[in-house]
Amino acid sequence: FLDNLEFAAEETEREAREVGLLYNLGFDNRKDGRLWFMNRFSERAWLGLGVNVHTRDASGQELSRISAAEAYFDDTQGHWVFIDGRELLLDAETGDPLRTLPFKEKKFEDFDEDPSLMLALHKKPKELSLNELRRIIEAVPPEENPSVRAYLVQYFSLLAAPFSCLVIVGIAVPFAVSGVRTNPMIGVSKALGFFAIFYVLISLASILGERQIIPALLAAWIPNIVMLAMSFRLYAKAR
Template sequence: MRLLDRYLLRELLIPLGYCLGGFLLFWITSDLFVTLEDFRKKALGARDIVDYYLAVLPEFLVLVLPIALLLALLYALTNHARHQEITAIRAAGISLWRLALPYFGVGLLLSGILFLVNEWLVPPGEEKAQEILKRHQPFDPNAPGRNEHRNLYFENTRDGRRWRIGVYHSETGEMSGLGVYPTESGGARPWELRAERARRIEGVWTFYNVLVLQETADPTAPPVPTLRTNLLAVPEFQETLEEINSEIKIRESMTLRAAKKADVPIRDLLNYLRLHPRLSRADWYWLYTKLDGRLAAPWTCVVVVLVAVPFGVVGGRRNVYVGVASSILICFSYFVLQQIGLALGTSGRIEPWLAAWFPNLFFSLIGFWLAIRVR
């Protein structure tokens, strides 16, 4: 690494650390003021509140990291320009793009971190936070237990089967009070498998206390029992626990139809799409907008570099407050475009890829245009 790159990185990483810590502290403090009454109603103590914010910290990090990078870049570049360092570097024959190379490296690294945090830390963190909120609630014997779902319908359009499940434990995969029947028979049920409980053991669904019913040629006659057994293994049923859990998460999100953010992990979206190759138009737009939004979100850090570098190198006469105001304006504009795009995409008014990627494309073009104008 060249001496210049090390110098530029050092001058960036120090304000980045301060900005990131400051934004996280601000975000947590503002959220605490909003939810403090809710914490009191749920009888949470100081230790519980600390545990809660440690659980949601990855979600806050996803929100503030691009903002912190933008402000740190504008601060560092404005300082370099004010002290004529940018002019000296370019007078030495170093182009703007070469000067920005370490910044792009930081942007790519943070984009990768953002992707990993968003996919692997945020979802379990949200679940942990909900558990903490319920930590001191009085015991209700009639309430569903942890990771327990009742009266669940799981449809596998890929293989043409529907599962009706009385109680499903998403952590263990155990089911009770269930029935399985085909879905591609014009509403009829040529057969139905009923079981007291079921588990997936070594990749094979195993049913206990099974009754298999078969319809007769007479549509008015009741189904005829064709099999009764204590144990039945059905390797033909290829549904996995991951697919069932993804179905639950997607259905909950689709019921809300929330377009505020791309909040469903990619692996859950892909599992759902594998199970449902034939989607309605509304579901297709909703799911693919969420998927493209999930893929586009981490690239925000690279877009931030594209915008900040040409904007910052000409800011030698600006003070730090102008940099703060500029970063707020850029972030607000990006956020508005992102929300408009997701809303239009999930409602089917524009293509999902355009809805998700438009803010990145728009601000990238602005960054390239500003870079061309910089002399």
């Protein structure tokens, strides 16, 4: 909503295509063998400017190259439309140019990439909602694109986040009980120390998950499991 208000204000001074610009937007659709590059993408006009698409076969050999001044996604038909461009066909074996086909406007019905998904991948995982993360994971499996693992780790971390409340309670209660017998500030300082350890564990587990050293699901749950185990031990000692 706030973005739309900002775009509307800018639109009074510039064309819609020049409002809400995102620069250097790329998307690697390995499943269908298409690599996208856009010099600019207008979130207001929902229009790509300076668009290049490289199509490849299963082995990665480039088959064609489409360049266009503009391109937009026809959401009613579910495909992209390119304007003022050309299609360069390449030899599948040698990669040499075969012929160039210029066009004023051309529909590519097989090109069904959702621009909202492209935009989501351009954002950091922590900036996305649970539903946006799920869409990315379903559309671009981490097995096909390792860069998506960061989104997978964040997805599982959001699912595990509610259980962090148990960790907080588990850490606070033992020190609250022990604080009655000793100086309360000692219990508070120790609790803060354990919360710092919890934060470090979250950061470390996320890095390990993103680098495929440990599974993403385990990376999301390790901090909770470790700290809950420690809180049970602290509670047993405090009794």
